Amino acid sequence: MATLAARTAPPVVTSQRPLSRRRWFAEIGWRHVVGVAAVIYAGFPIVYVVSASLSETGTLTGSNELFADVSLANYTALNGTLFWTWMGNTLVIAIATAVGTVLMGAAAAYAFSRFRFTGRRFGLTALLIVQMFPQMLAFVSIFLLLLGLGNVVPILGLNSTLALICVYLGGALGVNTFLMYGFFNTVPRELDEAAKLDGATHAQIYWTIILRLVAPILAVVGLLSFIASFGEFIIARIILQSEDNWTLAVGLYGWISQLLEANWGLFTAGAVIAAIPVLLLFLFLQKYIVGGLTAGSVKG
């Protein structure tokens, strides 16, 4: 919260007098030069991928002239592939994971922030240690675990979307809880106590008071979790075995790794479409992101 409040204060002492042209360039103008260079650096691959997706030839060589010809051929060609199935799978997995992560992470963060219980300190430290062992490191035993689970309940075994979501939800606590824990602590306890005096239950306090006040961090954690599961490759590749269960990361990798030349047009069109949901979310939630990224570590 401190970072959000501080942003309104001018960080540099500004003078109101108009500057001469030379001084303007020395103090401000060069920043625009840097800015334009940085924007070109950041934006050029994106411009390229849009141009290549609109190119008619659909090969890597044919895509090098930016916007030489504009056609939607590559986009319509996507209909003949499993792209839309993959897109649907990816969105289902990413949304379910994001929602589940926010719900479970926030609940745990609330408990750690508001209750004092035996094992609390240990729990927080344990989470800190566990999150240093990312799930992707354990892909071999995840594979073996799902092999065993699949014999008992096929829907929790290999080649199941639900199983992949469950694996991702295994990482719901951990770094997210820490991020939220820091933020929950900034919400004054007096609010809880006032509500408690008015007869509110802990569930009412949590659902109706706390969750609304911490909405920014919920948005950030949801976004980060969405992006993470949207682009996750190694576990998805191992778990999802049949082609119509694949996610975008697995499917698009298959296109590129097999025949870079032939599938380039398809890939660029797919990439543009795949980037859109994340990009939209990002622009939509941008105002929360700067504060949210630092909220867990910057306090006071």
Next chain:
Amino acid sequence: MSSPQSPPTDAPAPAQPPTVPPTRRARRSLGRRDGAHATNFSRGYLLKLVLLAVVDALGGYVVLAAWAQGSFGILWSMVALLVAANYVYFSRRALPLKYILPGLAFLLVYQIFVVLFTGFVAFTNYGDGHNSTKSDAIEALLIQNERRVEGSDAYPLTVLADGDELAFAIVTSDGDVRVGRAQSPLETVDDAVATDDVVTAVPGYEILDRQAILQRQEDVTTLRVPVSSDPSDGSIRTQDARSGYVFISTLDYDADADTMTDATTGTVYRPNDDGQFESADGDQLAVGWRVVVGFDNFVKAFADPRYASPFLKIFAWTIAFAALSVVSTFLLGLFLAMVFNDERVRFRRIYRTLMILPYAIPGFLAALLWSGLLNRRFGFINQVLLGGAEIGWLTDPWLAKLAVLGVNLWLGFPYMFLICTGALQSIPGDVMEAAKLDGAGPIRTWRSVIMPLLLVSTAPLLISSFAFNFNNFTLIYMLTGGGPRFADASVPLGHTDILISMVYSISGVDGNAAKDYGLASALSIVIFVIVGTISALAFRQTRKLEEIN
């Protein structure tokens, strides 16, 4: 207040009145105050009942399925989880757990267990040739070594189908019809019809004609139908779909002596410490079983010349890659954040939005896109920007490393820009003013005021960025695939492989190499120890841990 004050922290212990035991009514109001729904039937309570009923039903289903399959590990874990869930949500004593349990359950199954299991696998020889238990290995050995015994019985045979599954029907010398499948041994079927040794009808099966047999020729010739449930009785197989022969294993397992004997040569194989049958002169049978091999996998990683030399190179590159990635992205991000940390710059919002676009592009898309841009012959960089130069950005060992770092800089600087902007803006204006009043110039202010304050707040994020890049599998795998390959290595590893992609290659899960789950898990543990140690030391430095109170 007549009812006792609950402690401000809402401790898990139920509040008890100090002297007088509560009357029934007082206890009921107490329950409501505590938020335990068990004493009233509010909407929340009903919702809880429904949710728990669903959880219990699903859990009960898993328990029954596990019972049917004989998977007792899953069965008892599920029972424990169900008991815990019901206790936590119906008891008044476990308030914090009500909030932690859902996430904790997933954490326990899909993270803690998996980590512990990785630790276990790291000490076994789990992998190709050692996939299962000893009894499975014995059965597989007996089956694999089946040969048609010269002069063994031949039976008139008919191929049957039940849906997708094939079955054989044979006519014995007494005229009985016996039917069996891959999983179920031969059994006499009484109401089958056979005339002149040709089976014409078997209830529940369809008799395949020539055409259908030709279409599924391979399935037919590879099908083995056990004669009985004892593998040493052999199986029925066929080559021409007309007559079946008894195949009997050349190996013979003696359960009492725990030895395998080859009937043709008379060689005796005994189990050795590595989970294989071994003869006196050192011959080993192909299929082994899983045994604990102690530190063998770790020794293999560090001492076996096939792995040790690539491992050291990959280890050094992983550290360099992670460190350089953090430093380069941080410096560029910080520089840009400082440049735009001036209120007088117009269009700041537009610059910022355009600049963080790479951060909003999913990493795998960016890596695949750049692999095309950097293509040696057709890529945009070589063709257009460098005028047709054929520079092997992804095929030369050093250029590939540079390319990996360059792409990661593009991907990572917006994040650093964002956190540096946030951190810079949270430095109070009066501190800056004080520095100015004390006569500090811009450079002195930057060195003595801005940087220290900035590092305090960004250091934890730099550490997690290091840990993230240490395991940045997607970037490496999608951009270079670990290549170019080491010229002298016998294992599929390359110059830009980092430890996690090395683990992936060695594990063999993608089918490009022999499976070695044991070695892969051992390397996972090594990575964990390295990342954990570096992070712990760094966190201690930044005193991050002190904030847990």
